[in-house]
Amino acid sequence: MSDKNSIFCLSLKELETFCIKNSAKKFNAFQIMKWIYSAKVYDFNDMTNIPKSLRESLKSNFNFKMPEITAGYREDADDGNYSIKYLIKLNGGSAIESVFIDYGKRKTLCVSSQAGCKMLCDFCSTGNFGFQRNLTSGEIISQILLIENECKTKITNIVFMGMGEPLDNLSEVKKALEIISDPNFMGVARRKITISTCGIIDKLIEIKDLKYKIAISLNASNNYSRNQIMPINKKYPIEDIVKFISSGKYFGHNKITLEYVLIKDFNDSINNAKELIKLFFPQNVKFNLIPFNKFNKFEIDNADPAKTAGGTPPKNNYERTSETAYNNFQDKLMKAGFIVTIRHSKAQSIYGGCGQLIG
């Protein structure tokens, strides 16, 4: 069970309503939010410009309970960058993971939006582990507050690439992002926040004007292959993704990223690259090629079957693409004029790489 009385679950609007109901000023809500998210004051007694009676009502209605960091695993890269995977225990017992990646000036946090996931992508450990519950907006925000405090730093970039499908928990994700992106509160610019989705098109349409960066996990170059690894493709096939992107005047110069996990002898041939070019040229997209990360099959095999949402057991016999196939694939797309970034998944040795998060 999530904690609905957590103050971190309140939007500015909800807090305004609370203030007015308690015979205080609407503006007090803004002040309280400033105390919490800008000054990081987690005690109503210390909010000195808030009327005493309002502080008393706040105290009897809300708490500052946050989830708990239970472990952190650090991995240092050769170039001086490092990442830390944090295990976080939610109220009620489920666990999630958040990964902090330090690239010098850029401090990125990979956050979770759900404990587990319902999407059942066959190559992803989170999906294979099943679904427990949605996170509240407070639990999403807490990941940032907890880790900023732990690392004594300010998070500059946020990616929703941890556990879960953010568009399957959109109302809480949107609510959290209002506070995270508000310059008066947590102040992470929208252009530095990426929402990564398996491609729930109806929900993508809902967020298209919000100016967050969008990444779509494509992972295959035709419906036949995509159907095999991503069940969502049966509902929203590749044509729907192409149509969504091609109708996207609203993205401005913000290109949509297409994430593509390269799996050996499955989706990594030159023919696959050609199919992608045919589908997406000359559209406003860039490709992010991700090496496939293996995950720990032992843990999956021992997962509680009641929690695997009725999905098929993982095949989990995928292998990482060879270096040569990887380079050829990248070359082909680049020669066609696409921007291609490669992701040397951080935190792999600590199982904090993409698709390895199983709490």
Ligand code: SAH
């Ligand atoms: N549900 C969202 C966000 C979580 S997955 C989404 O689908 O985008 C974040 C990224 O990790 C996705 O691009 C996904 O394709 C990738 N990923 C999942 N499992 C992986 C694995 N085993 N190896 C490498 N990348 C993986």
